[in-house]
Amino acid sequence: MSVAHRPTDETLAAFATGQLDEGLALVVATHLERDAASRERVRDFQSAQGALLDAAVPVAMVGGAGDVLARDPDAAPVGKADHVPEIGLPRVLQPYALGPWRPIGIKIAMRRVDVPGAEARVFMLRAGPGVALPHHKHSGLEWTTILSGAYEHQYGRFAAGDFDEADAEHEHTPRVDAIEGCTCIAAVTGNILFQGWLGRLLQPLVRL
Amino acid sequence: MRPAGMVARRGRLVPLFDHNALIVAIARSADREAFAKLFDHFAPRVKGLLMKAGTPAELAEEVAQETLLTVWRKASLFDPSKASAGTWIATIARNLRIDIARRETRSRLSQVYEILDEDGPEQPDAAVSGAERDVLVRAAMTQLSPDQYRVVELAFIEGFSHQDVAKRLAIPLGTVKSRLRLALSHLRGRLEDLR
Numbered sequence: 001m002s003v004a005h006r007p008t009d010e011t012l013a014a015f016a017t018g019q020l021d022e023g024l025a026l027v028v029a030t031h032l033e034r035d036a037a038s039r040e041r042v043r044d045f046q047s048a049q050g051a052l053l054d055a056a057v058p059v060a061m062v063g064g065a066g067d068v069l070a071r072d073p074d075a076a077p078v079g080k081a082d083h084v085p086e087i088g089l090p091r092v093l094q095p096y097a098l099g100p101w102r103p104i105g106i107k108i109a110m111r112r113v114d115v116p117g118a119e120a121r122v123f124m125l126r127a128g129p130g131v132a133l134p135h136h137k138h139s140g141l142e143w144t145t146i147l148s149g150a151y152e153h154q155y156g157r158f159a160a161g162d163f164d165e166a167d168a169e170h171e172h173t174p175r176v177d178a179i180e181g182c183t184c185i186a187a188v189t190g191n192i193l194f195q196g197w198l199g200r201l202l203q204p205l206v207r208l
Numbered sequence: 209m210r211p212a213g214m215v216a217r218r219g220r221l222v223p224l225f226d227h228n229a230l231i232v233a234i235a236r237s238a239d240r241e242a243f244a245k246l247f248d249h250f251a252p253r254v255k256g257l258l259m260k261a262g263t264p265a266e267l268a269e270e271v272a273q274e275t276l277l278t279v280w281r282k283a284s285l286f287d288p289s290k291a292s293a294g295t296w297i298a299t300i301a302r303n304l305r306i307d308i309a310r311r312e313t314r315s316r317l318s319q320v321y322e323i324l325d326e327d328g329p330e331q332p333d334a335a336v337s338g339a340e341r342d343v344l345v346r347a348a349m350t351q352l353s354p355d356q357y358r359v360v361e362l363a364f365i366e367g368f369s370h371q372d373v374a375k376r377l378a379i380p381l382g383t384v385k386s387r388l389r390l391a392l393s394h395l396r397g398r399l400e401d402l403r
Contacts, residue, residue: 022317048364050297053254058252117315
């Protein structure tokens with residue numbers, strides 16, 4: 001199994017600089033946790049950031065080294081995430097609260113990921129083998145990382161670890177793998193506009 | 209006259225002491241003198257970089273202080289084979305800037321970065337060591353044209369979208385994309401040999 005679809009350089013650079021919306025960043029991070037090649041590209045950007053820091057023009061500090069240590073003489077190391085991680089979930093989800101799985105249709109279930117302060121809404125989606133997700137388009141972005149199984153639409157087949165970066169121009173009808181089904185995590189900005197009867201059923205639910 | 213502790217190299221003053229060694233000294237023996245040297249070098253640069261990206265002076269000062277305090281606390285986690293001092297400190301500064309800027313919304317993003325950074329290179333045969341990468345990236349960056357350097361700075365440090373870089377520099381979007389592509393292929397070309 002190898003990853004075939006990766007984020008663009010623009011997206012990875014925005015992730016590396018910390019400028020991405022936290023919901024979108026979390027879906028990128030889920031891909032990065034699974035893909036060493038994309039992690040390497042992020043490290044290239046971080047290395048460039050280090051080079052720019054070394055070359056930065058210094059601006060005089062008000063406080064000095066002594067002040068900083070005096071303020072916090074024996075500061076304890078920063079603690080880890082405070083709750084027990086759920087087995088089988090991506091590790092990058094550990095800091096976040098997740099809702100329960102809720103069925104939203106036949107062989108489709110959804111689970112909310114609570115990302116405080118994010119503009120994008122984040123959720124996990126689990127669909128049974130062969131399910132056709134309703135045809136939809138977006139008014140904003142829809143970024144998805146596949147956690148297990150696969151789906152396919154006119155832009156290709158997306159399997160575990162793949163990253164699907166759809167924007168407002170995309171309009172698609174993903175079809176879930178006939179044998180494995182599919183579990184993914186998605187971040188969505190703006191609205192998803194569904195078509196068809198199932199779409200109309202889903203519309204109020206994805207507003208979360 | 210040059211300041212004590214500095215040496216001229218290719219027309220620029222560079223520090224004589226090794227920053228990596230200073231962090232190791234802090235980790236080993238809570239060396240306050242090493243910390244003072246590290247602080248005096250990096251804190252004003254973190255502040256300068258943030259202010260250049262439009263961060264108000266007071267906030268930039270706070271992030272710079274917190275960054276160096278975190279270096280003091282986490283010195284034992286520093287692994288010179290994964291990244292140079294400058295790269296490690298730049299990622300700490302990034303995380304703190306996010307924490308402080310998104311304080312009200314209880315952002316957890318810096319924890320996400322930390323979870324990802326816990327992974328070592330997972331392809332020990334293929335991956336460039338962080339230290340080698342840093343040397344190559346720094347060398348390659350000095351060879352960028354000023355135009356390329358500026359788009360790299362805006363896109364990779366300040367995190368502007370290509371669209372916003374085009375607006376700020378008043379150049380066409382296509383020019384931004386081609387400059388970044390050239391700069392990236394130059395940087396990556398230098399790394400390919402080692403991968």
